[in-house]
Amino acid sequence: DAKTTQPPSMDCAEGRAANLPCNHSTISGNEYVYWYRQIHSQGPQYIIHGLKNNETNEMASLIITEDRKSSTLILPHATLRDTAVYYCIVRREYGNKLVFGAGTILRVKS
Amino acid sequence: EAGVAQSPRYKIIEKRQSVAFWCNPISGHATLYWYQQILGQGPKLLIQFQNNGVVDDSQLPKDRFSAERLKGVDSTLKIQPAKLEDSAVYLCASTRLAGLYEQYFGPGTRLTVT
Numbered sequence: 038d039a040k041t042t043q044p045p046s047m048d049c050a051e052g053r054a055a056n057l058p059c060n061h062s063t064i065s066g067n068e069y070v071y072w073y074r075q076i077h078s079q080g081p082q083y084i085i086h087g088l089k090n091n092e093t094n095e096m097a098s099l100i101i102t103e104d105r106k107s108s109t110l111i112l113p114h115a116t117l118r119d120t121a122v123y124y125c126i127v128r129r130e131y132g133n134k135l136v137f138g139a140g141t142i143l144r145v146k147s
Numbered sequence: 148e149a150g151v152a153q154s155p156r157y158k159i160i161e162k163r164q165s166v167a168f169w170c171n172p173i174s175g176h177a178t179l180y181w182y183q184q185i186l187g188q189g190p191k192l193l194i195q196f197q198n199n200g201v202v203d204d205s206q207l208p209k210d211r212f213s214a215e216r217l218k219g220v221d222s223t224l225k226i227q228p229a230k231l232e233d234s235a236v237y238l239c240a241s242t243r244l245a246g247l248y249e250q251y252f253g254p255g256t257r258l259t260v261t
Contacts, residue, residue, distance in 0.1 A: 078254070078255075079252075079254055079255075080151070080238050080240065080252025080253050080254055080255055081190065081238075081240075081250075081252050082252070083249040083250065083251075122189075124189055134192055134195075134203070135190075135192070135250060136192075137188075137189025137190045137191070138189050139187070139188060139189055140189055
């Protein structure tokens, strides 16, 4: 599975959009981009995933560049409860493993 | 629907002692995973079960770690003997079918080895 690169930390003002970048320049054609987050003292939680089209659900939007070498997770109106570590993971849709990196610590501030 | 249950939530032991963690996955979930998460790092897969069979245990330190999933439902992970570097959070996750995009994680067991 391809590796990903994320900034170690980011800050965001409450109520503003949080844009979390992820680089995955070695992604293969059959690999998807997944996002999970981990709130303090909890297990990771699935957010969203996509192949090449932009995706949106009740939690977030995922924007994948046309060359698929990078993506951005967007939390449209960040709240204090969105403070967490966000993990960008690349794997085949029915691949077995989730390989987590260090992720991005997002701090939402009032 | 009840989530993934784990116990205990916290455990402190001395090195060379043994310890066991328990996980009860979401009802009907055939695939169960154990992850180890060291402070400041992302979770690392230790072992994956499909029903009561092992699918992947390539990163399980088999000289000291063991896991079982009798009857294909709940699972136990054991460490014997523990080392200082085993201090971590041990997370259990489950999914209805192997490879589905959404794994459901439990709250984890925080192990401290002194």
